[in-house]
Amino acid sequence: MKEPIRKPWIWVIMGLLIIFNAPWYLPEGSIEPMIFGIPYWALISLLLSLLLSAYLSWVCLTQWNVIEEEEANNEEEGD
Amino acid sequence: MQDLRFSGIDSIIILLAYAVIMVIIGWLAGRGENIGKSVSKYYLAGRNLGIITLFFTLYATQYSGNTIIGYAPQAYREGFSWIQSVPMLTIVIGVYLLYAPRLYTIAKKAKFITPTDWVRYRFQSKQVTILAIILMLWGIGNFFLEQIVAIGTAVSGLTGGTIPYGVAVIGFIIVMLTYEWLGGMKAVATTDVLQGSILLIGVIVMLIGGITLSSGGATSISENIAAIDQERIGVPDLFTNINWISMIVLAGFGAALYPQAIQRIYSTKSERTFKKSLARLAWMPPITVGVVFILGIIAIQLYPGLSVTESEEIIGLLANDIADLNLFYYWMMIIFFGAIVGAIVSTADSVLLSFSSIISHDVYGKYINSSASEKRKIKVGKLTGIVLVGLILWIAWNPPGTLYQIFVLKLEFLIQLVPVFILGLYWKRLSSGPVFWGMLIGAIVAAGMTIAGYETVFGIHGGLYGLTINIIICVVGSLMIPMNQEKRKKAEILTAIKTKTNNDLST
Numbered sequence: 001m002k003e004p005i006r007k008p009w010i011w012v013i014m015g016l017l018i019i020f021n022a023p024w025y026l027p028e029g030s031i032e033p034m035i036f037g038i039p040y041w042a043l044i045s046l047l048l049s050l051l052l053s054a055y056l057s058w059v060c061l062t063q064w065n066v067i068e069e070e071e072a073n074n075e076e077e078g079d
Numbered sequence: 080m081q082d083l084r085f086s087g088i089d090s091i092i093i094l095l096a097y098a099v100i101m102v103i104i105g106w107l108a109g110r111g112e113n114i115g116k117s118v119s120k121y122y123l124a125g126r127n128l129g130i131i132t133l134f135f136t137l138y139a140t141q142y143s144g145n146t147i148i149g150y151a152p153q154a155y156r157e158g159f160s161w162i163q164s165v166p167m168l169t170i171v172i173g174v175y176l177l178y179a180p181r182l183y184t185i186a187k188k189a190k191f192i193t194p195t196d197w198v199r200y201r202f203q204s205k206q207v208t209i210l211a212i213i214l215m216l217w218g219i220g221n222f223f224l225e226q227i228v229a230i231g232t233a234v235s236g237l238t239g240g241t242i243p244y245g246v247a248v249i250g251f252i253i254v255m256l257t258y259e260w261l262g263g264m265k266a267v268a269t270t271d272v273l274q275g276s277i278l279l280i281g282v283i284v285m286l287i288g289g290i291t292l293s294s295g296g297a298t299s300i301s302e303n304i305a306a307i308d309q310e311r312i313g314v315p316d317l318f319t320n321i322n323w324i325s326m327i328v329l330a331g332f333g334a335a336l337y338p339q340a341i342q343r344i345y346s347t348k349s350e351r352t353f354k355k356s357l358a359r360l361a362w363m364p365p366i367t368v369g370v371v372f373i374l375g376i377i378a379i380q381l382y383p384g385l386s387v388t389e390s391e392e393i394i395g396l397l398a399n400d401i402a403d404l405n406l407f408y409y410w411m412m413i414i415f416f417g418a419i420v421g422a423i424v425s426t427a428d429s430v431l432l433s434f435s436s437i438i439s440h441d442v443y444g445k446y447i448n449s450s451a452s453e454k455r456k457i458k459v460g461k462l463t464g465i466v467l468v469g470l471i472l473w474i475a476w477n478p479p480g481t482l483y484q485i486f487v488l489k490l491e492f493l494i495q496l497v498p499v500f501i502l503g504l505y506w507k508r509l510s511s512g513p514v515f516w517g518m519l520i521g522a523i524v525a526a527g528m529t530i531a532g533y534e535t536v537f538g539i540h541g542g543l544y545g546l547t548i549n550i551i552i553c554v555v556g557s558l559m560i561p562m563n564q565e566k567r568k569k570a571e572i573l574t575a576i577k578t579k580t581n582n583d584l585s586t
């Protein structure tokens with residue numbers, strides 16, 4: 001059985017992705033360097049957002065399995 | 080060339096076609112199902128939603144018309160810091176992961192119908208249940224109000240007044256009630272597939288159109304913005320950053336606990352279906368609000384110097400100009416308008432269904448007439464739905480000052496349910512007394528701050544201050560109340576997921 005809440009590392013990583021999403025750690029008002037015409041800090045936030053999507057999607061698929069097998073068995077038995 | 084490209088007959092045809100299709104879908108969904116006789120069939124589509132339907136119904140329910148019409152102006156005004164809208168909606172999946180796997184398992188076993196069923200089952204307290212019902216109904220009413228106003232404004236604005244505000248609102252309410260009554264949750268979820276997919280296509284076409292319009296590419300857009308207003312492109316100040324994180328937390332918890340979203344957890348066919356849908360849903364924020372954000376940024380260059388009120392019309396302005404590009408874009412934009420209306424309707428219908436279920440199952444079925452047949456309960460739900468619609472219409476037409484302000488509390492109230500749904504699932508010591516007082520005081524703090532005009536303090540929302548106090552009361556209060564062996568065992572059984580014990584709903 002895999003229940004996401006039982007695994008603290010899932011939440012630590014999620015928390016870090018959120019806390020660093022806002023660029024509080026970068027110098028206020030800075031724009032340069034621009035990468036592909038986007039200010040560097042916005043690109044960092046965007047990448048962290050994409051990483052959050054990928055991470056949560058991965059956690060859903062691989063770290064969550066509470067009654068899946070039970071349900072599959074029941075289906076086979078025609079329950 | 081006309082000023083408003085969509086004021087003609089074309090948009091009316093599209094909207095009418097849209098309305099007819101939704102009613103037909105509702106009729107097909109309910110045909111031969113006898114849905115009027117079973118609450119679980121009517122409100123939860125027989126707990127049988129598959130991956131595609133579940134994915135689209137979660138998507139269309141969570142992303143309302145405001146996500147498109149309202150977020151683009153926000154990006155226009157705030158600039159690059161509105162990129163926060165992407166994680167703000169992604170984190171909802173993270174909050175689901177905190178509680179949904181266990182709640183789904185228990186809900187299947189105990190056959191929950193409404194979000195309140197969990198509250199009643201876990202805390203077995205009338206006080207807690209009633210307060211939770213009030214907070215949820217409040218949130219729902221607020222949602223519905225927003226959607227109704229949005230339908231009126233969107234349709235009358237987009238057709239240049241050809242379809243007036245009142246006609247749009249009443250027309251779409253009739254359409255919505257019709258298909259909802261015909262097919263219940265199955266109709267709501269199936270129409271969501273149509274509404275969600277058109278929305279997705281519309282947003283992407285709009286992005287391509289927007290980029291074509293702004294032809295200069297990203298570099299010139301950014302340079303222009305930097306020249307117009309440094310603040311909208313530079314690293315935001317500390318206050319904005321704190322507010323950014325506060326928004327993500329507030330929206331994440333609030334939106335994951337929407338009553339209509341919780342009911343989708345109950346409607347899921349299987350855990351496998353559920354997790355696959357959520358895994359896909361995690362990618363929708365960049366694809367939807369990410370694109371809307373880019374549109375808002377493009378608009379800074381295309382329409383510089385708009386006032387706050389003028390900027391609210393950005394999507395309309397953009398759509399007009401994109402439609403002018405060529406005939407293909409013209410028709411795509413007409414369909415996109417259908418998609419915006421669809422997104423609003425798809426949120427409103429889910430909210431209305433959730434409202435009816437709480438009234439018929441929790442209020443009428445539990446406190447007024449406990450011996451009522453399922454058919455009668457559904458009928459009561461449908462009729463009170465009309466009463467809600469009437470009441471909300473009245474408020475939408477005459478917003479009564481302060482009452483309106485109180486009414487705007489939505490997420491702030493809904494997140495007060497966090498201890499009930501999340502802590503209650505895992506912490507056996509959590510007792511009903513502290514939960515009641517925590518929820519009540521949390522809601523009062525949130526409401527008090529909003530009414531006093533302090534929606535945020537140090538960039539943090541009133542709802543989060545309320546929630547912090549709420550959690551402290553829950554935890555400290557529960558630790559102070561001694562717990563006997565019997566109570567502990569009961570809580571263990573109620574929150575267990577591996578036991579074979581028959582946990583039937585008991586009051």
